[in-house]
Amino acid sequence: MLTDTHCHLYDEAFREDFPEVLARAREAGVTACVLPGIDRSCHDALLAVADALPDFAFPCIGLHPTSVGENWQEELDFVKTHLADRRWHAIGEIGLDAYWSKEFRKEQMRVLEEQVVLASRAGLPVIIHLRDATEDFLRVLEDLRGVDFRGVMHAWTGSYELYRRLLTLADFKFGIGGVVTFKNAGVAATVERMSLDDILLETDCPWLTPAPYRGKRNEPSYVRLVAEKVAQIKGLPLGEVAAATTSRARKLFQI
Numbered sequence: 001m002l003t004d005t006h007c008h009l010y011d012e013a014f015r016e017d018f019p020e021v022l023a024r025a026r027e028a029g030v031t032a033c034v035l036p037g038i039d040r041s042c043h044d045a046l047l048a049v050a051d052a053l054p055d056f057a058f059p060c061i062g063l064h065p066t067s068v069g070e071n072w073q074e075e076l077d078f079v080k081t082h083l084a085d086r087r088w089h090a091i092g093e094i095g096l097d098a099y100w101s102k103e104f105r106k107e108q109m110r111v112l113e114e115q116v117v118l119a120s121r122a123g124l125p126v127i128i129h130l131r132d133a134t135e136d137f138l139r140v141l142e143d144l145r146g147v148d149f150r151g152v153m154h155a156w157t158g159s160y161e162l163y164r165r166l167l168t169l170a171d172f173k174f175g176i177g178g179v180v181t182f183k184n185a186g187v188a189a190t191v192e193r194m195s196l197d198d199i200l201l202e203t204d205c206p207w208l209t210p211a212p213y214r215g216k217r218n219e220p221s222y223v224r225l226v227a228e229k230v231a232q233i234k235g236l237p238l239g240e241v242a243a244a245t246t247s248r249a250r251k252l253f254q255i
């Protein structure tokens, strides 16, 4: 029983062979996928998948940092307006990204902060995307002191020290994905020292494909390769890693 806690199953990359992708996921033992939103442009496709697979695909809504641009206010209003539409499983993905986009740094911080407050009020977890902006992220967390929230640091590749520090600042889980299977991946050493209770598994498909399929399209069935790698690193049976991470995921996302 595996849960892919970060899965863009609604992406066009799956349009041609969606039933086969789904069959392979089920075959691999995947019983649930969390669908993070990005911005208005993916909203309808995301909901179409969630509505077609109500016990398998769990929808989220949020404004991704790389979609924070000139019209950020409009995009943020879209999230606020649609929050009451239906049952969401998280606000995400949200966060900071200075790798793809440096131009709207201040706006990204504001949009992140506002969405964490929204999540806190709605009792929803957050899915955090963080790339090349750790100091700014720590600043935002400082501003959010006193706001009670929980969530996942998606595509986690940070150090053990940063993991420990973040745990003192908020109720975080850490999404481990395909990068852990890469040769010389630094995150493997971090995973070895992390508590299994803090780990969730994810693909971020269609991106970040694990070995041995690196460079090809990623898909939810490959979350099993991530689970196998985590089991190997921690010296635990695959079943134990699958059960622990799925139970944490179901609790966090209220699945």
Ligand code: NI
Residues within 6 Å of the ligand: 006, 008, 036, 093, 204
């Ligand atoms: Ni993503």
